[in-house]
Amino acid sequence: MAEHGAVRALVEAIGRDFAEFAPPPPRTGGDGPLGWPGYAEQRARAAERTGSEESVLCGRARLGEREAVLIAFDFAFLGGSVGQDTGARVVAAFEHAREQRLPVISLIASGGSRMQEGIRALQQLQVIARAGLRAGEDGIPHIAVLRDPTTGGMWAALGAAADVVLAAPGARIAFGGARVRSSGEDGDDFRAEGKLADGQVDRIVEETELPGVLTELVSLLHPARPAAPEPAPVPAALGSVTSPETGMRAVERARSADRPRARDHLDAYFSNRFEIGGDRAGGRDEGVICGFGEHDGRVVAFAAQTGTATTPAGFRTAARLIRLADRLGIPVLTLVDTPGAANDAAAERAGVGPAIAEVFGAVAGARVPVTTLVIGEGGSGGALALAAPDNTWVTADAYFAVIAPESAAAILKRDPAEVPELAERLKLRPQDLVELGFARGIIR
Template sequence: MAERGAARELVASIGREFEEFDLPADRPEPDGPLGWPGYDEQRVRAAARSGADESVLCGRARVGRRQAVLIAFDFGFLGGSVGTAAGARIVHAFEQARELRLPVISLVASGGSRMQEGILALAQLQAIARACLLTRQQRIPHVTVLRDPTTGGMWAALSAAADVVLASPEAAVAFGGSRVRDPGATGEAFTAEGKLADGQVDRIVDDAELPEVLARLVELLHPRRLVRTPEPADVPESLTGAQLPGSGWEAVRRARSPRRPRAGDYLARYATSRFHISGDRCGGVDPGMICGFGDRAGRTVAFAAQTGTANTPAGFRTAARLIRLADRLGIPVLTLVDTPGAANDEAAERAGIGPAIAEVFTAVAEARVPITTLVVGEGGSGGALSLAAPERTWITPDAYFAVIAPESAAAILKRDPSEVPDLAGWLRLRPQDLVALGFARDIAR
């Protein structure tokens, strides 16, 4: 028999002081609930080969400075498949996470439900999905790591439901395993890299950096670090001079200057130990929307920041995802506004730009945690307004906010392009105008 299972080796590489949870009392029946011929012997051989007594190992350990619940799969035990005993262990681990108020880390390598236990194995997906839901409702975060391979029900019911999804390089990740899907269905779409490109994974993390990444996430998202009614995120200091623009057109030109500080500059100054989330979970990624969590003077702040581009539906859905997650966990939010306007090409329309912007408006309106907004560049119409917190919006001296860009206003009014600077003045879009009109609370200095 192997001296130590792969799951124990993995847990030991990630956490210290691991304590395995007590096992559920029920012992698997000989040959399982279906009486599958030779199944009992299969389990014995799997245990001898893998050094594990089941496909999952569950317990708690210290990950970095704080404790977390770990659910680790051993693919060497019948392909990491989940039957009734493994399902009961996973559900029990989530119960322990709720009782102890500890974040959950699931380290998944599984081929799916265990065929030899039939429908009762498949039904574990419902039990696991409910366990995930109850844990979310208790404001406890779940981080998953997709290892090679992660297919079938454990991808759909466990990992895809997690708050943050990490993946091992080149891991096979798909709902249909390689032996059961269409033989012609191959390619990047069935890999961790493909899932990252399609907005279903937040980050690819190799084994060497995994302990540090998980420790950072546990520290940022640990329930005992967060409070139910957090104070608002403080307003970042302006990274430019305090001189205000003399005209509306000057305000527009300053906001469009390539030399102006961008969202990345503000975030680097504002928060340390940042972790970015990526993707809208339904097929898209927008690099022009930076979302994640960071440490601000000892407390966690979530951020959604535009980078000066015309955001796509994927960008707005990612921002909505970030705001909803922060609201559930009790984390204050900082939004940085900087966009000439939402993308308005055919691709954006087909991908649902209107509904995507509506998601952000709704997420901001529903949020119980405070949202603080700083306009750091262009504030172009509804694509910018969706991220702006009502009554908690500040603006820098080199930014503007307008119902529409001056050039578009000229086109709508059928004015000559030479009149664009005058229209910029009539729109009253300067920082001082926005404060006078009551849209912005003040100018950041």
């Protein structure tokens, strides 16, 4: 059986009724644009070995109740390399997705641009990147699956540009392939596990789990949505129903280890959800949970703080989630719970100020409605960045303040014994936030 059968088996396992697209007319004949000696024979041998005329298989299939466009690379065909005809097929697949309003799933295993076609091959990175960008601007989601290996141009122009990035366990993923890297390193930094730790991959998925995971994602991110979605409903209260008597009591309740946390609220709110993680710039913050879920039959995006100081990676991940939801027309729910932004030297080096600015900008620029529930600590600008202007609610277990009362005492050079008095002066209780016009109401 031709080796290409393995790729066809993969796409047929992922989706039912796979139908391959008719490829665009070939542009590369003979020994190609460079007249590379023996190139025609190389392509002929690859075609005989794999049963395909090119390194990519494109078509559409049904995943659950939805359809999607699939772009699958065949590493057995000249290392999954990209030439002019490969690029034309990928572009045509994205165009079909735009016309039919279907999500795109790219299954990548590629060594990069095809050297036998030189600069004509390298230019395909621009062509493919532009096709993906145009589809994204039209609200078409792109899910990439990084298989072994994914290196060079298809990591940079296709895989890393996807909205959600999955990876096979142990897959080699790097811009420079092992044979051309300046160092002899080949550890986790160049594999799926390292990319996950560095926030460049959302999840590592076993091949047996891939059909179910992709079906769930296609269901959540499918682009058939109303032009103006309704705001996400406010989650129900899970903790106290009575407001705190004093400011200090509000702070103590918000800091209590016994009150409901973000995962408790997400579990109660969503019937199912898919989490994404990482800022795509080398960072991951486990204290910020982002993703998409289903609530009463509707898809809602979420960004939730879990009570820790939020790092630059956490803010950038939240901004990434909000921008993606806005592009796909999905309403956003944010859960605020942080003592504040991380303020150590590592946070400053990683750009905590610009990262917070990204979230402020994402919320301010969102065309979809953003709903916020403050479920615990609302620590200054690090909490405010995720709060929706004019649509913020608060639980009875929460507070929100321009500064923590202990920090206020330090700044004012007051005795620590005066912290409770400062908590009163800050007017940070839930009922104070409603009275001052910051919150719309207390969820009980």
